[in-house]
Amino acid sequence: MKKISLVFLSGFISVIAIGQQFGGNPPSLKWKQINTDTVRIIFPVGLESQANRTATIVHRLAADNMNSLGSRVQKINIVLQNQTTIPNGYVNLGPYRSEFYMTPAFNNLDQGSITWADQLALHEYRHVQQYNNFKHGISKLMGILFGEDGYALASNAAVPDWFFEGDAVYQETVLSEQGRGRLPQFLNAYPSLWLSGKDYRWMKLRNGSLKHYVPNHYYLGYLLVNYGYSKYGNDFWKKVTSDASAFKGLVYPFQHAIKKHTGIEYKKFVADAFDFYKSELQTNLMNEENKTNYLQKTVTDTVDDMSVKNLTRETKMNGVPQTAGQGTFNQGGNAGIKNLSRIKKNFITNYYFPYAIGNDSLVYLKTSGRHLPAFYIRNSNGEKKLKLRDISIDEQFSYRNNKIVYAAYETDSRWSWKDYSVIKLLDVKTGKQKNITHNSKYFTPDISADGKKIVAVFYDTNGKNELHILNADDGTVIQIIKSNDIGLFTDPKFADNNTLVTAVRLPDGKMCLAIANIETGSVERLTHLSFNVIGYPQVKDGVVYFTASYIGNNDIYAFRLSDKKIFKVNRTPVGSYFPNVYDGKLYYSEFTANGYQLKQSDLPVVMQELTEADIKNLQSRFTPGSGIDILNSTTSRNFEVNKYSKGTRLFNFHSWRPYYSDPLFSFSLYGENVLNTLQTEIYYQYNENEKEHSVGAAAVYGAWFPYVNIGTQYTFNRVAAINNLKKEWSQLDSYIGLSIPLNKVSGKSGKSFSIGSNYVLRNEMVTGPSKMNFSNENFSYLNHFISFSQRRQRATQHIYSPFSYSVSLNHRHAITEYTGYQFLGSGSVTLPGFHSTHSVVLTGSFQQRDTVNPQLFSDRFPYSRGYEGRYFSRMWRASANYHFPILYPDWGFANILYITRIRGNAFYDFTKVYSRDKTTTADQRSTGIEVYFDTKWWNQYPLTFGFRISHLFDPDQFDGFKGNIFEIILPVSILPR
Structure with missing residues (x-):
């Protein structure tokens, strides 16, 4: 016999990616504001200059409205968060606000070198302009009917995420001298696919892959947005987004708008854009080959073909030539290249920062879709894992004399906005690791040759940036290097025990290499200033090897300290990174469509010397649209600064919408203040089973160390038959409680601990004729809970963490009127399976209640799958x-619909139930298989659903069923409650 039913997954997806942290800042943090007609900047004390600068740029953007999407300006609240070390930012609806994470990104090649707050203002305010001007037609109507959540749902359904982010990257590019649209690392994402012959279908490019490298919607969006502006004019995207957000073309509004304003199908528009960039790429590669044709040619061939004059002498100094003229290349720059890593077919593997530790040995960081990040050693005997790396913001580390030093990510236990970047020191020989600093904000550390000193970039909450020389034993500060002329130090490296080389960013966004004297604290620029980005310097025998974006691509260069000349070391199609030189060999990672792959090449004897123009001129493979550099042409204004009260608009209602979870229908009004310390809800609810109407309100306040939650619900005209008598009454349920949520990320895992109690009071008010037979009843109970969990980080293809555990205990007991209790405990453990992507999940639960008032507390026990079950003692x-x-x-x-993964689960459940007096037991056993589909809908919204086939070994205690049952597994809700 078969039985079919429907079950629901316990999770849900959010239509909008939320970056905020509830109650994330400690109450000791004091806030100020700049409040104008265009923007309110809310910021902690100490960030006055950054707030003024942000307000200045926002006002310039709002006034000039370049590359307009519309003329509507709606005031926005922007909160500057300075407690976190994560570089990010977002604009959100529900409520309408933006938050800037003020610690900059230290990866120059990935994010660029313009001032971080400026880049955030350009990028994030573009999102503000987008949301301000997409209120047309159905999108506007959804905002009226359901508030900001409704508008967000409609506008995000009408306009794809690639446009939102691509348009914002376009703005940061055309309105500055740099932006990601001019950075080779950003622009080479799609060329890496094209040069590898990977011509993925459109839906794969939109939705990504768990096994292949697919550039995300930022990369895709910039290419398509830039092409649209270049091909069809500055008002093209205004017309497209206006029609799309109005849903002119109900099913595929964006595709319909593209066709209307280009005269071609959406698919053809995308194909034309890619063909345009492929043509530019081919032309640029041919020009680069003509300029740097050392792949096939000898020195004589290159000189003759290029007609390079004044080449009078070539001598070798520390592996880099000294030339009298402009210079040339040998056959030469890429001669003797060896692939040191194997490309995996079904998952991406990346190799970062190879360091030679002998004639045939390398140490490096390796990450992949199937394995956690770890340090490895490779030699003639193969590859050996040294140690898993702790959770970190980026991949950078340094190595010298059997010591690895890197910065790891840690969080505060209570305040989620407060996190740290701490220095770890790993001994390669012993495998032992220790913390050098605690609760610190240090980045990109390096260790000296003698192992006694560590240099790291220090960046505090007020934006102060320095180089700190630390004692490698205990982390104490030995020396501080700072300069008012430098906006940001990055990538410091020891040249010797008294000298540092560092890539520095200036306040105007230009970069250069610099050298610092540890004893005197002096800093001297080494190279010409340029908007070309520089990163990953390594010093060997008086030569600094580094990656830079000179001549339009990220290649490896050599700077000779003796005469301050720069030479081009190699050339690769889409970028070379992390150079390390040992015994005449160059080790590096080359970016490919299969990840960063390890390479080894001979260090060339003769190289091209760069001219001043090569260094200063910023070249780009794909020409961005025309614009104006507003950053360096806008003088910061002095806005009035005032105190910002934490109680400002605590009750900030932003959305109203329905929700359904069988058998309850509700319509709620949602609120949340700008600082995200109070969340509120006022609602109406209808119970289909009981035919009852209710109204209620709830709130949780998270600004104090414990969360405070309070709520009440009034239910009208309840009816029940008790002892053959009809009882009619109204019911008021109220609660108040405290909870302490603690979450800590450190080492290789995240831990969470939560404890709390709620007091619940029920008042029953008998109505109508029932007053003759029933009296008003009041009773109360306490609900206590405690939970603890720990989860190790996951690789991309891991279904569950390779190691995790959780324990949850809950106890409810009456304290007035009645006697009664219910205890529920549950726990789980996840372990690795037979394959790296398999998981074993073991779970257990125990529930017991009193036998006097069995219906006082509802049943919450997770029964064996397939069974309906009954509420046993x-x-x-x-x-x-x-x-x-x-x-x-x-x-x-x-x-x-797009399917990224199909996965299975084989299970066995064993439940034992007990009679009222605990003398009789019954088993409820089942086994079966579940199949899940991990999908994306409309190219944006992740959703998991599946089915389950269970075999019940024992009769169900609810209805006596025994046999096979088929169940559809659906998410509880598409939208969050």
């Missing part, structure tokens, strides 16, 4: 699950 369950991937289809249809 005692129940326990043990479960074993084996999760495994089945297929990575990377397939979709009609831009509606």
